[in-house]
Amino acid sequence: xxxxxxxxxxxxMYFDTREGAVHAVDGVTFKILENEIFGLVGESGCxxxxxxxxxxxxxxxxxxxxxxxxxxIFSLKKEEMRRLRRYVQMIFQDPYSxxxxxxxxxxxxxxxxxVHFDVSKDQKRERVFEILEKVGLSRYHxxxxxxxxxxxxxxxxxxxxxLITKPEFVxxxxxxxxxxxxxxxxxxxxxxxxxxxxxxxxxIIAHDLNVIYHICDRxxxxxxxxxxxxxxxxxxxxxxxxxxxxxxxxAIPIPDPKVKTHGxxxxxxxxxxxxxxxxxxFNPRCPFKQSICTEREPEFMEAGDDHFVACHFFxxxxxxxxxxx
Amino acid sequence: MPFLxxxxxxxxxxxxSLVGKxxxxxxxxxxxxxxxxxxxxxxxxxxxxIPVFFIVSLVTWGFMYLAKGDPIIILTxxxxxxxxxxxxxxxxxxxxxxxxxxxxxxxxxxxxxLGRSIITNEPxxxxxxxxxxxxxxxxxxxxxxxxxxAIPAGxxxxxxxxxxxxxxxxxxxxxxxxxxxxxxxxxxxxVFGIYLKVLPITGYTDFNLFISNPVEGVRHFxxxxxxxxxxxxxxAARLVKSGMIEVLDQDYITTARAKGLPERYLVIxxxxxxxxxxxxTVTATNFATLLGGAIIIEEIFALPxxxxxxxxxxxxxDFPTMxxxxxxxxxxxxxxxxxxxxxxxxxxxxxxxx
Amino acid sequence: MKEATExxxxxxxxxxxxxxxxxxxxxxxxxxxxxSMFGLIVIAAMVFLAxxxxxxxxxxPTEQDFDIALSPPSGAHLLGTDSLGRDMFxxxxxxxxxxxxxxxxxxxxxxxxxxPMGILAGYGGPRADNVVSRIIDGIMAFPPLLLAIALMxxxxxxxxxxxxxxxxxxxxxxxxxxxxxxxxxxxxxxxxAAKTIGLKEYQIVLKHILPNIIAPIIIQTTxxxxxxxIAEASLSFLGLGVKPPTxxxxxxxxxxxxxxxxxPWLPLFPGFAIFIAVLAVNMFGDGLNSALNPRxxxxx
Numbered sequence: 001x002x003x004x005x006x007x008x009x010x011x012x013m014y015f016d017t018r019e020g021a022v023h024a025v026d027g028v029t030f031k032i033l034e035n036e037i038f039g040l041v042g043e044s045g046c047x048x049x050x051x052x053x054x055x056x057x058x059x060x061x062x063x064x065x066x067x068x069x070x071x072x073i074f075s076l077k078k079e080e081m082r083r084l085r086r087y088v089q090m091i092f093q094d095p096y097s098x099x100x101x102x103x104x105x106x107x108x109x110x111x112x113x114x115v116h117f118d119v120s121k122d123q124k125r126e127r128v129f130e131i132l133e134k135v136g137l138s139r140y141h142x143x144x145x146x147x148x149x150x151x152x153x154x155x156x157x158x159x160x161x162x163l164i165t166k167p168e169f170v171x172x173x174x175x176x177x178x179x180x181x182x183x184x185x186x187x188x189x190x191x192x193x194x195x196x197x198x199x200x201x202x203x204i205i206a207h208d209l210n211v212i213y214h215i216c217d218r219x220x221x222x223x224x225x226x227x228x229x230x231x232x233x234x235x236x237x238x239x240x241x242x243x244x245x246x247x248x249x250x251a252i253p254i255p256d257p258k259v260k261t262h263g264x265x266x267x268x269x270x271x272x273x274x275x276x277x278x279x280x281x282f283n284p285r286c287p288f289k290q291s292i293c294t295e296r297e298p299e300f301m302e303a304g305d306d307h308f309v310a311c312h313f314f315x316x317x318x319x320x321x322x323x324x325x
Numbered sequence: 326m327p328f329l330x331x332x333x334x335x336x337x338x339x340x341x342s343l344v345g346k347x348x349x350x351x352x353x354x355x356x357x358x359x360x361x362x363x364x365x366x367x368x369x370x371x372x373x374x375i376p377v378f379f380i381v382s383l384v385t386w387g388f389m390y391l392a393k394g395d396p397i398i399i400l401t402x403x404x405x406x407x408x409x410x411x412x413x414x415x416x417x418x419x420x421x422x423x424x425x426x427x428x429x430x431x432x433x434x435x436x437x438x439l440g441r442s443i444i445t446n447e448p449x450x451x452x453x454x455x456x457x458x459x460x461x462x463x464x465x466x467x468x469x470x471x472x473x474x475a476i477p478a479g480x481x482x483x484x485x486x487x488x489x490x491x492x493x494x495x496x497x498x499x500x501x502x503x504x505x506x507x508x509x510x511x512x513x514x515x516v517f518g519i520y521l522k523v524l525p526i527t528g529y530t531d532f533n534l535f536i537s538n539p540v541e542g543v544r545h546f547x548x549x550x551x552x553x554x555x556x557x558x559x560x561a562a563r564l565v566k567s568g569m570i571e572v573l574d575q576d577y578i579t580t581a582r583a584k585g586l587p588e589r590y591l592v593i594x595x596x597x598x599x600x601x602x603x604x605x606t607v608t609a610t611n612f613a614t615l616l617g618g619a620i621i622i623e624e625i626f627a628l629p630x631x632x633x634x635x636x637x638x639x640x641x642x643d644f645p646t647m648x649x650x651x652x653x654x655x656x657x658x659x660x661x662x663x664x665x666x667x668x669x670x671x672x673x674x675x676x677x678x679x
Numbered sequence: 680m681k682e683a684t685e686x687x688x689x690x691x692x693x694x695x696x697x698x699x700x701x702x703x704x705x706x707x708x709x710x711x712x713x714x715s716m717f718g719l720i721v722i723a724a725m726v727f728l729a730x731x732x733x734x735x736x737x738x739x740p741t742e743q744d745f746d747i748a749l750s751p752p753s754g755a756h757l758l759g760t761d762s763l764g765r766d767m768f769x770x771x772x773x774x775x776x777x778x779x780x781x782x783x784x785x786x787x788x789x790x791x792x793x794x795p796m797g798i799l800a801g802y803g804g805p806r807a808d809n810v811v812s813r814i815i816d817g818i819m820a821f822p823p824l825l826l827a828i829a830l831m832x833x834x835x836x837x838x839x840x841x842x843x844x845x846x847x848x849x850x851x852x853x854x855x856x857x858x859x860x861x862x863x864x865x866x867x868x869x870x871x872a873a874k875t876i877g878l879k880e881y882q883i884v885l886k887h888i889l890p891n892i893i894a895p896i897i898i899q900t901t902x903x904x905x906x907x908x909i910a911e912a913s914l915s916f917l918g919l920g921v922k923p924p925t926x927x928x929x930x931x932x933x934x935x936x937x938x939x940x941x942x943p944w945l946p947l948f949p950g951f952a953i954f955i956a957v958l959a960v961n962m963f964g965d966g967l968n969s970a971l972n973p974r975x976x977x978x979x
Contacts, residue, residue: 056875085877098868102890111886112876161872373813380817388833499965503958505909507916508950511936515943617824621913625936635825636917639832651829655820 002033005169005201006055011064013050022273024050025061026225029300032169037195037202039216039233041209041248043270047225048205052173055203056090057081068169086116089162093174095154099146105132105157106142112165127164134197135160136190152183156190163194171203176211188214209252213237221245224273224281227300231307241309241318243286280312288317366670370663377659385652386430439652440645442638449649453631460630463622464615466546467554468608475558479565480597483573494562501559506618510552510625517548549626553618557611564607568600602672609665613658708970715966721959729776736769741924749942758948761931762938767945771952774928777921778956781842782907786900788846789853794896796850797857802865802884812858819851827910831919838921845910849903856899860892867891894971901964905957912953928953 013025025047032038040048053059055066057073065072068088073081089112092098099108106128113124129139135156146154155175162170175191176184192215195202206212212219213233220230221244229242240246247266268285271277277284283293292312300310311317433440439449482494572578573596581595620632627633631650638646709715728735738756744764752759758767800811818826830844864870865888873883914920915929923930931949939946 058871058874082877082879085875090872090875092868092872094868098872100869100873100887100891111873111878115877158872161876373816376813377816377820380814381820384817384821388829499961500954500958503905503961504954505912505950505957507913508932508946508953511932511939511946511950515939515946519940519943613819613822614824617822617828620824620828621917624917635828639828639919647829647832651821651825654822654825658822659820 002035004031005034005069006032006203007067008051008055009065009067011051011054011066012062013047013054013059014062017274020274023225023276024273025054026276028064028222028225028227030220030227030230032201032203034201035195035199036217037192037204037215039204039206039212039219040222041206041212041219042222043207045224045270045273046222047273048207048222049173051222052090052171052203052205055171056088057085083116086112086165087168089165089167089170091155091158091162091170091172091175094178095151095158096178098158099154099161101146104143104145108146108157109142109161109164112161116165131160131164134163134194150183151179152187155179155187159187159191159194163198163200166198167200169201169203171205173205174207175204177207184211185214191215209248221248224270224276226281226310227308228282228311229307229309230300231304231309235305235307239304239307239318241303241307241314242282242311243288243317244282280310288313367667370666374659374663378656381652381655381659382431382434383427385648385655386427388648388651434652439649442643442646444638444641444643444646449646452634452646453649453653456629456631456634459628460616460619460623460632463546463549463553463628463630464612464619466550467615467619468557468612469554470550471554471558471561472604472608474554475561476565476597476601478562479600480569482562482566483569483596486570495566498559498562501555502563504555506552506556507621507625509555510548510622513548513552514625545626545628549622549628552625553615553622556618557608557615560611561604561607564604565600568603569596572596572599602669605665605669605672609661612661616654616658706970709966712966712969714962715964715970718959718962718964718966721955722963725775725956725959726779728772729779732773732776736766736772738766738769740765740769740773740926742766749938749945751942751944759942759945761945762934767931767948770926770931771928771948773926774931774949774952775956777838777925777927778908778911778953781838781845781911781921782904784842785845785849785907785911786903788842789849789903790896790900792846793850793853794857796854797859798861798884798888800854800858801861802880802888808858811854815851815854815858819855823848824910824913827914828917828919831914836919836922838925841911841914841920844914845907848910849907852903853896853899856895857892860895861888864888864891898964898968898971901960901967905960905964908953908957908960 008028008030011025011028012023015022015024028047028051030038040051042048050059054061057066060074065074067073068084073084076084103111106125109128109131110124113119113127117124125142128142132139132141137153137156137160141149146157149157155178159175172191176187179187188211191202191204194200195215204211204216216233218230218232219236220227221236221242222228223244229236229240229245236245237249240249244266266285271281271284277294279292279294279296280286280298283289286293290313296312298310298312300308303309303314437450439453441448442452445452478494478498482491485491578595619630620635622628623630623632624636631653635647635650637643638650742765744760746764747756747760748762748764750756750760756766756768758771761767761770796811796815800808800815803811821829826848827844830847831840834840834844870883870887873887878886911920911927912929912932915927916933918933920929921927928949932946932953935942935945935949
């Protein structure tokens with residue numbers, strides 16, 4: 001029975017703006033188990049990046065807590081938090097701005113080692129070469145500068161930097177969104193291999209379901225600051241329950257001419273998080289909307305084997321066969 | 326997302342403590358008084374000006390304590406009589422703690438009292454007011470002269486790029502930015518005043534000259550205005566040129582050209598207007614340099630303006646006058662900046678969103 | 680379905696950070712720019728004069744000889760003599776010393792005050808920003824020359840005081856600039872990455888922010904250096920700068936002006952000295968700006 005490595009409990013993050021409070025994250029709860037790859041998917045602005053940053057301790061949530069191995073990370077002292085960072089690392093979306101352009105690769109990769117380890121420079125350098133080779137680069141890249149590398153290579157460097165301290169948990173915020181399609185698969189495969197080799201626990205943030213499908217074990221779907229569905233990848237791809245999830249799947253092109261898509265095309269745009277709709281946040285765009293959907297927020301409940309959904313009518317929709325073939 | 330750690334949301338809505346009440350009041354004031362859009366912009370600018378004003382007054386007041394020696398003697402001059410010294414001591418409260426002195430000084434200031442000159446015992450405000458028209462005319466004329474020369478020069482340089490006109494204008498510009506205004510003044514004096522004997526070097530007594538004999542007034546002002554304005558003119562010309570180029574290179578201009586719109590129209594209507602907007606801010610910022618430069622120019626050409634008054638008061642160690650002029654110029658500059666900010670906000674809608 | 684990654688290009692363009700290859704490209708373009716190279720040579724020449732003036736002057740610049748006062752350029756005195764009979768040529772050469780020295784030290788003082796203030800305002804959060812920015816605004820409310828004049832009037836004319844007064848006056852420009860580029864640098868992803876690694880705040884500032892803001896600061900320095908030269912000359916011209924008999928171009932100009940009717944050639948020499956010095960700095964600064972600023976970069 002795998003242990004829970006990280007638990008997010010009722011996270012809320014409100015930002016003060018002149019026009020009011022933006023509810024970027026509004027009651028997000030989930031667990032991530034050891035050695036699993038957990039995916040978080042949703043459109044731009046749904047709050048997934050904010051969740052990632054809260055998990056990393058970069059933002060302090062308005063409400064809620066994050067437990068790492070049972071300890072509330074926001075109750076830690078500064079020094080303890082800093083020491084924790086050895087085990088919790090992050091890979092950022094944009095490989096062009098996540099590496100300081102004035103530092104060569106060796107300096108970039110040694111930096112985390114300098115913070116957390118007190119060993120000789122040579123030992124650190126050895127580790128740098130080791131990790132470079134692990135991500136598919138060579139030790140001879142160490143004295144080059146980021147601008148000399150392509151996007152995919154830079155992302156490999158970013159991965160190397162995240163893994164160099166032998167972390168336990170890695171958050172990857174849209175790790176391949178900025179890369180060419182042909183490179184995306186490479187990097188994802190690399191991440192998958194590394195996760196296996198190093199027994200890592202990962203959280204992958206993405207807006208592209210293909211990415212999730214490729215490497216994640218479980219996935220949570222976010223909409224406007226809330227999780228609307230949470231299940232294993234297999235379960236959610238075979239049987240998406242929430243109308244939003246169904247719509248997301250309808251948008252994925254399937255290169256099989258025999259497969260028909262009873263597409264659910266979503267109308268409208270994501271409403272502004274300043275003024276989220278009443279009741280179920282998805283109701284303005286939901287093709288199955290009923291009056292109760294505008295009054296009461298649906299509860300996040302278990303719908304099957306470890307499959308959670310927040311929708312008033314998921315059972316009825318499922319019975320009527322409203323999913324993709 | 327505005328703040329990295331922003332996280333209060335509407336928590337204070339239910340917060341019953343004093344802090345909560347204060348926050349609610351501030352939020353209410355923010356919504357009601359500040360409002361939105363341009364009004365908010367203007368009021369916010371005014372509010373920001375207040376601490377600036379305080380710091381300006383603090384700095385000016387603090388000058389007194391930088392100088393060596395007893396502040397009383399500094400204020401009254403070394404030849405003052407005992408009664409006067411006592412009077413000053415009482416009035417300025419110099420035996421009182423520092424912050425009291427500042428507050429009293431500030432109080433007088435807010436009443437419009439800048440003190441009296443040690444030398445002439447006139448109120449400083451009057452002395453400044455008497456000489457203000459000269460200085461303002463000088464500074465504003467220099468600014469206008471600079472713009473009148475710079476804008477066409479910049480436009481021509483940008484439209485006739487890489488020609489003799491362009492290189493000529495830009496060389497002149499970089500030279501103009503490098504020549505100190507007092508040297509230019511001397512050169513102009515030598516050429517026009519001494520050799521060609523075309524323009525007068527001295528003889529302007531006061532502002533009434535303009536009223537009684539405008540041509541003479543202009544003649545007297547010609548060289549000073551050119552000397553003062555040359556540097557800014559050079560800077561402005563370069564800015565206009567680069568601004569124009571930036572606009573003219575943009576895609577929407579190419580589209581308009583392809584549609585067949587006449588070049589002249591494009592140049593004037595689109596490019597120029599877009600360049601003029603940031604030019605407003607630059608002009609306002611450089612107004613300070615013009616005010617400062619006016620000090621030297623007035624000295625050289627013996628124009629009885631505020632700058633010359635400053636130099637004289639320095640010479641005679643007339644401290645209250647010095648302070649008053651420094652404060653006054655700072656205020657003028659601050660107001661100028663505020664006006665230019667508001668103008669800019671009116672013209673460019675993007676700024677209002679902040 | 681790819682999200683826009685606008686941060687990719689604009690982050691490099693305006694924020695002042697430079698990658699090494701672009702630095703090399705920039706330096707190469709700089710070398711090809713004749714005007715800025717000319718400027719650099721002149722500056723180097725001036726520095727040379729400033730350092731070795733004692734060995735280069737035919738006469739002692741402070742040696743007075745009333746008999747030959749105000750004499751025009753001749754074989755004996757290349758640039759003539761001033762109202763006290765001092766050799767103008769020697770004075771012009773030695774004047775470089777004051778100009779360069781005051782320029783360098785004032786800029787150094789200004790930087791050491793202004794840059795930390797700017798970093799504090801830019802990196803230290805909205806509260807620090809508000810306080811520091813108001814202070815900067817307050818000081819900048821005074822026209823710079825006025826501030827320098829007032830300070831010198833109060834402190835008394837001397838070279839040290841000039842350097843301090845100018846240093847203080849110029850520091851605000853550095854502070855504003857530094858604040859701007861620090862704010863931009865702070866938003867870069869690699870700063871956030873540094874936080875996730877566990878670096879302490881001061882380490883982030885030193886290792887990641889500072890190197891990435893140096894380029895615009897250096898460009899600003901060429902501008903302020905030119906300004907310092909003019910400001911020192913202006914102050915000396917008004918009698919509020921260096922004290923005689925220290926040779927300063929501004930002092931010489933002010934002196935020459937009094938006798939412009941008898942010796943109209945005299946103001947030309949110190950005046951042109953100032954002009955050429957400032958011109959050289961401006962030309963070099965322009966070239967530097969074009970080279971380091973991608974928008975203005977011309978094709979090689």
